[in-house]
Amino acid sequence: MPASINSLHKMAVYMGIVSGGGCAVMYYLMQKNFARSEYYHRALEQLRDNHTAMESLGAPPLQVHNVRLTDRHNRVDKTSAKIKIPVSGTKSAGYLYTYSIRDTIMNRWCLQEVVLQLRDGQRIEVYEPSVDDDEVKQEECFGQSAMATS
Numbered sequence: 537m538p539a540s541i542n543s544l545h546k547m548a549v550y551m552g553i554v555s556g557g558g559c560a561v562m563y564y565l566m567q568k569n570f571a572r573s574e575y576y577h578r579a580l581e582q583l584r585d586n587h588t589a590m591e592s593l594g595a596p597p598l599q600v601h602n603v604r605l606t607d608r609h610n611r612v613d614k615t616s617a618k619i620k621i622p623v624s625g626t627k628s629a630g631y632l633y634t635y636s637i638r639d640t641i642m643n644r645w646c647l648q649e650v651v652l653q654l655r656d657g658q659r660i661e662v663y664e665p666s667v668d669d670d671e672v673k674q675e676e677c678f679g680q681s682a683m684a685t686s
Contacts, residue, residue, distance in 0.1 A: 563605070570603050575617040575636035575645040582650045582663040583623065583632055589652045589660045594627025614638065617645065623652070630654035632662070 570576055580600065583589055590598065601622035603610055609620035621632040635649045650663035 593625030595625035
């Protein structure tokens with residue numbers, strides 16, 4: 537018995553709704569995964585601790601927006617994470633560019649660079665480890681085991 541056009545139409549509409557809902561749930565879960573990550577939290581902590589950057593944004597309140605999943609600046613793998621986080625305040629808005637590497641021994645993410653790029657073109661170095669602080673950086677990032685082996 538062949539299916540009627542009406543039932544095929546209903547099935548197509550139903551499958552479209554289910555597929556769209558599945559995509560929306562996947563997008564939500566991926567955003568939530570970014571927001572829970574250690575490299576994401578550490579970068580935002582550095583931004584909140586930088587008075588120059590917060591003043592330039594007009595924050596608090598600091599608004600952190602969803603990461604664009606299709607942006608080519610957002611790359612995360614097992615050993616490194618580069619992300620571009622949209623942020624805004626009452627005065628301005630921009631992107632927080634972050635780069636982190638993973639310490640596989642301690643299973644931790646270590647910030648390498650955090651830069652706030654405002655819409656007006658102003659660039660603020662939020663975090664960049666200096667060469668003088670190399671031992672402190674290694675201890676913070678890689679724990680005591682790195683210091684003991686060097």
